[in-house]
Amino acid sequence: MRAPALLVAAATAVALATGPVSPAGAATGGAEPPAQDWSFSGVFGTYDRGELQRGFQVYAEVCAACHSLDYIAFRNLTDLGFSETEVKAIAAEYEVPAAPDENGEVFPRPATPADRFPAPFQNANEARASNNGALPPDLSLIVEARAGGADYIHAVLVGYSDPPSDTDMADGMSYNGYFPGGQVAMPPPLFEDGVTYADGTPATVEQQARDVTAFLAWASEPNMEERKRMGVMTMIFLVVMTGLLYVSKRRIWSNVH
Amino acid sequence: MAETHDGATRRDFIHVASATMGVVGGACVAWPFIHQMNPAADTLALASTEFDTAGVAEGMAVTVLWRGKPVFVRHRTAAEIEEAGAVDLESLPDPQADADRAERPEMLVLVGVCTHLGCVPLGQKATDPRGEWGGWFCPCHGSHYDTSGRIRKGPAPENLEVPPYTYISDTVIRIG
Amino acid sequence: MSGPNFSNPVVRWIEHRLPVFSFMHHELHEYPTPKNLNYWWNFGSLAGMVLVIMLVTGIVLAMHYTPHVDYAFASVERIMRDVNYGWLIRYIHSNGASFFFIVVYIHIFRGLYYGSYKAPRELLWILGVVILLLMMATAFMGYVLPWGQMSFWGATVITNLFSAVPGIGDWIVTLLWGGFAVDNPTLNRFYSLHYLLPFLIVGVVVLHVIALHRFGSNNPLGIDLRGQQDSIPFHPYYTVKDMFGLGVFLIFFSAVVFFLPNAMGHADNYIPADPLVTPAHIVPEWYFLPFYAILRAIPDKLLGVIAMFASIGVLFILPWLDRSPVRSASFRPIFRIFFWVLLADCVLLTYLGAKAPEGIYVVLARIGTAYYFFHFLLLLPALSIFETPRPLPRSISRPVLDPAGSVAAPAATSKEAP
Secondary structure (H helix, E strand, C coil), X not given: CHHHHHHHHHHHHHHHHHCCHHHHHCCCCCCCCCCCCCCCCCCCCCCCHHHHHHHHHHHHHCHHHCCCXXXXXXXXXXHHCCXXXXXXXXXXXXXXXXXXXXXXXXXXXXXXXXXXXXCXXXXXXXXXXXXXXXXXXXXXXXXXXXXCHHHHHHHHHHCECCCCCCCCCCCCCEEECCCCCCEECCCCCCCCCCCCCCCCCCCCHHHHHHHHHHXXXXXXXXXXXXXXXXXXXXXXXXXXXXXXXXXXXXXXXCCCC | CCCCCCCCCCXXXXXXXXXXXXXXXXXXXHHHHHHCCCCCHHHHHCXXXXXXXXXXXXXXXXXXXXXXXXXXXXXXXXXXXXXXXXXXXXXXXXXXXXXXXXXXXXXXXXECCCCCCCCCCECCCCCCCCCCCEEEXXXXXXXEEXXXXXXXXXXXXXXXXXXXXXXXXXXXXXXX | CCCCCCCCHHHHHHHHHCCHHHHHHHHXXXXXXXXXXXXXXXXXXXXXXXXXXXXXXXXXXXXXXXXXXXXXXXXXXXXXXXXXXXXXXHHHHHHHHHHHHHHHHHXXXXXXXXXXXXXXXXXXXXXXXXXHHHHHHHHHHHHHCCCEHHHHHHHHHHHHHHHXXXXXXXXXXXXXXXXXXXXXXXXXXXXHHHHHHHHHHHHHHHHHHHHHHHHCCCCCCCCCCCCHHHEEEHHXXXXXXXXXXXXXXXXXXXXXXXXXXXXXXXXXXXXXXXXXXXXXCCCCCHHHHHHHHHHHHCXXXXXXXXXXXXXXXXXXCHHHHCCCCCCCHHHCHHHHHHHHHHHHHHHHHHHHHCCCCCXXXXXXXXXXXXXXXXXXXXXHHHHHHHCCCCCCCCCCHHHHHCCCCCCHHHHHHHHHCC
């Protein structure tokens, strides 16, 4: 019949229309990041809470020295499996500027769950001045803002190596084959046992890279699990409804010759 | 979504079923579009405000912002407290004892929004008119509130609302 | 006006004063429609429904969006993270734009295949091209609003096209920007126009439908209706068929919205706009790629811009380029082959628009561009003279009633067409 033909044709149209976009979307300049097996990929993928909590620890103890996390508030950490009390305790370890006091002066106060993560630098100029002229990007959207997504972030974190002999390294740069151009201002950030995990997981570089990448994937899209859950229900509903509509259509059209 | 065929055609179970699914689906789709107008997560997270009452001297009043609305904090004098407590509750449009309206009698905390149509009553500044009962006076439509923030005269139907608040230290209150 | 008899007294009271019910009955219920329309005819009403989806989600997004260079990106992230179901509504809107173009492009190619632009439907076709232009302007300005890197640099590159106008080019560009670069005034006016243009689209869609209902739908055979036996009332036959089509569409659409919401976007647009750094690889959204390829295929700046606009402009005069009296490609053996060549050419240009303009890609883009204009400006007028069409069936009912007849074969072919 024509309906299946239409489905195939429409699918082909979508594929034709969107297909050419992907080559342009691939990361330019760096090596292709190896595909990783993530708990959050796929239609039914979810975040692994333990992984997220460890990844948050890596962010807080390593990355946060240079990288901001502008769009994440402490209250969002309940998504990682922390209780309200734990979130309050985590927030209280950070300081944010209080509202001006009666003399108009601004003093720091402990952060509350409603506050966002304070940035390590006041502004871009201070960040550049402290980082050899390079601006450490904000990390709250880093997984969505890089063509290779989580695979790319993971690859960069573990991908440091000695430069090929024919490479002229600029001052203060490190070689990373996955970074576009190969030279990155960020020195290798992760070290064996650079953090001590609360849950006793051995803190290898690979483990830390996986954990912090998972955390950053969550930070890019905290609503992913709800999105996929709603998606599965919506698809089931639509398939049933469309099936019924098809039978309805067949019946109504049965007397047309 | 799918509002299909009416009684003019052969109406059998399949048509009813698909039309029903269309209506149910439409209703499910409507919910996100309504719920998006409710307060967002960041708005809800800011639903409490902390305020140190130590700086409010006796007879003084300070206005604090809580959830986008003014909150009146008034350090009442002994005369004002006595006046508020001595009222015959039967004579009030919205009877409520003063003791039920202030956690500590000297420090009165009220939502500064007239219960008539939402204006901010006068009476916080020393130079403001405070109405016939020495509390607050709403200039929009002439409601008079007493030193406990209870409505005494005018179109407002209820007393000024007492927001939920607790003392988290000797002088600091958390509103909300 | 002889309308149906309504039993409900309230309906009758209103009908007497404002005949909306007889209007709806006439245009949506008894409206005689060719009975042989295939599923490619679903895409017209589908485009209308996608327009409604875009309007509703867009108005909702406007409730939360802030058109200011310092807050636009953050307000979009607030929609994605904090607004209740904001992520869902934004993903529907951003992917809805892509699906709108998929539906409309299929709708256009259906019209090209079956000759729906020919007399007496020339104005219907021209209004459709106007809708396409308005859609492109709306989509372009909407893409600027999130104020990511692609938003900013897309706006810069596209507005700079107007600098090709001789003499007053720079003046026009400054006027568009409201400054000396794409900046806050630009964002503000794009927001205003992005909200306005969809309502203009609605207006032109109304005209498009009025023009459609003047002579009714074309059909896969491309022949006029010969009487009542050739048509069926729109309702319930095409209402239920359109609803089924909508269901199929929503399955595809939901699959993308819920499981691949960023697949059609570009990662760079999740980086806030930076006027000091251009991304390494600027690409417009996929639905602009063929036009982008044509722009870049011509080495001269002004001629490139002219060619790009001409690629749509040529559609306006299409009814007078293709003079063949036969509408449907089913009966035009040579035209049909070249229809598929044109489609392949457009797919090729889409592919090339995403590639860096270097090496073989430039050569291919020039060949593709040349073919595009050759097809419309030379091939179609020539075919009108030299092509011998196959014999047309006498009526829509005939091929079905007379399966052994000479017209059965083309009718069967049309089922599989494009």
